[in-house]
Amino acid sequence: MYIVRGKPIVGGLREYRTDSLSYFLNSALEAGPDADMLRFRIGFTTFYMPIAPHLIREILVSRANLFDKSKIDLRVLQPSLGNGLLTSNGNYHRRQRRLIQPAFHPDRLGAYAAVMKDFAADHIQDWRDGQEKNIAHEMMRLTMFIVARALFHADVRSVAEEIGTAIQDxxxxxxxxxxxxxxxxxxxxxxxxxxxKRSRSILRNRLTPIIEQHRQGEQSDAHDLLSMLLSARDDDGSRLTPGEVYDQTVTLFAAGHETTSNALTWCWYLLSQYPHVEAQLHAELERRRMSTESTTTGGLSRIVSDADFARLPFTQQIVKETLRLYPPAWMLMGRELNTDARVGDYQFKRGTVFFISPYVMHRLPQFFENPTEFNPDRFTPENESGINRFAYIPFGAGPHVCIGNYFAQLEATLLLASIARHFRLELHPDQAVRPRARITLSNEGGMRMILRAR
Structure with missing residues (x-):
């Protein structure tokens, strides 16, 4: 175990507040390739960060029953998100996940893909060559529209700014x-x-009518997530309470669009910095267009199924490599031991907290050669098979793995393909790139880019 040194009393508090990404990553690099665990002290809080895949597997999968989500994170997130899927533990979490899972079944992907394609086409109708856009904001709005329509059968375009601002606040x-x-x-x-309090009030005022319309059967398609939540019954015949339905709606509304919008923003940034990768993307899209134009006038309009999704392998590789370099969930929710236990070679007491950072794991040279380089070829089938499953964890793993991980990958891939078919995006010369690690990983101040029509 590598003990990260800090100052008396405050430990690494200053470094954490100044640049938490560099603080955690540099500590792991200083520990060296043989280190399996880091110990940090920030203020009066001591916690541990596993950086060996076998320890991450132990905490997230093989012995996950020994861990709960940390009280530190729950105290911070529950006042904003309630007691939804992201912020619940134990039997309550398992019950919620069981009721929500059908909405993310692979059989639903075709319907979701059609929504994604349609909204992408509509969103860029007014884009013009040479325009400057804050792409972070554009991707936030687009992914919000899609989540609202696909999962809740709702149209929020008229109130998107208000909802987006409330979620950001x-x-x-x-x-x-x-x-x-x-x-x-x-x-x-x-x-x-x-x-x-103000932001929660805004969300309640905007989301409650959507729930009530579904409850009364006015907007339900019987297969969207909200309809499933309202009609689902547990083994004992009980249904989710109105409060439980609302908490799930807020959680999935917020998490369902914000992480994907960040991932897409980083995709566009990386493509602007690696023109040879961008050229490979355009070549794949051209091949796809030529293979479909004999049966459709829209080319990419036929990408609405798993089979078509699979015909964009390089686009998928770009998304996966972006998630490696800039995982929106840069730090997974902390895990807290619910009993005295041994983790790896170390004995810990109940209440010990562990934080797992995909950002750190994805940039360690013992797992990824030239880790700071953007190289989508890492994720060709032959290369991806050699990546340790617990060194690449953009969606976590185990019973708390992101329930919408396939939805997110499908969405990012199809939106990237749909937009890149029509536009290249250049980074604005005055745009600074300063990753901002808070709840999710975004760029400080958004991402201004210039549209170039293709």
Missing amino acids: LQEAADIDLQRGFPLPHWLPTPNNRRR
């Missing part, structure tokens, strides 16, 4: 609590608590 409130190290009591009228 909830994240900012949680970020402030994380940076502080502990949340202040939520009944205190601090600026942060007032912002959180």
Whole structure:
């Protein structure tokens, strides 16, 4: 075990607040390829970070029953998101996951792909050559539209700005609590608590009518997620309470679009920096267009099934490599031992907290050659088979793996293909690139880019 040195009393608090990405990654690099675990102390909090795949497998999969989501994270996230899938533990989490899982069954992907394609085409109708766009904002709006339609059978285009701002404000409130190290009591009228209360009120006002319309059967298609939540019965015949339905709606609405929008933003940035990769992408899209134009006037309009999705292998590789370099979930929710236990070669007491960072794991040279290079060929079938399953974890693993991971990969791949068919995106010369690690990994201030028509 490598002990990360810090200053008396505060430990690594200053480094964590200044640049948490560099702090955690540099600590792992300094520990060297033989290290399996890091110990950090930030303020009065001590926690551990496994950087060996076998330990990550142990915590997330083989002995996952010994761990709960950490109280540190729950105290920060539950005031914003309630007790949904992301913030629940144990039997309650398993019950929720069982009820939600059918909405993400592979049989639903064809219907979701059609929604993604249609919204992408509509979204870029007004884009013109030479325009400047904040692509982070554009991808946020587009993925929000898609999640609302695909999972909730709702059209939120008229209120997208309001909902998006409310979700971002909830994240900012949680970020402030994380940076502080502990949340202040939520009944205190601090600026942060007032912002959180205001944002939750906005979301409740906008999302509750969607739920009620489904409850009354006005907008249900019987197969969307919200309809399934409202009609699902547990083994004992009980249904989700209105509060449970609302918490799941907020959680999946927020997590379902924000992570994918960040991933797509980083995709566009990386393509702008690696023109040879961009050229390979365009070549694949041209081959796909030529193979379909005899049966459809839309080319990519036939990419609406698993089979068609598989015909974009290089586009998928770009998405996977982007998720390696810039995983939106840069730090998984902490895991806290619920009993005294041995993890690897070390004995720990109940209450010990472990944080697993995909960002750190994905940039360690013992797992990825030239780890800072953007190289989608890492994910050709032959190369991907050699990647340790627990060294590449953009969606986590085990019973808490991201329930929408296939939805997210499908969405990112199809949106990237649909937009890249019509436009190249150049990084604005004045745009600084400063990854911002908070709840998710975004770029500070968005991502200004210039559209170039193809």
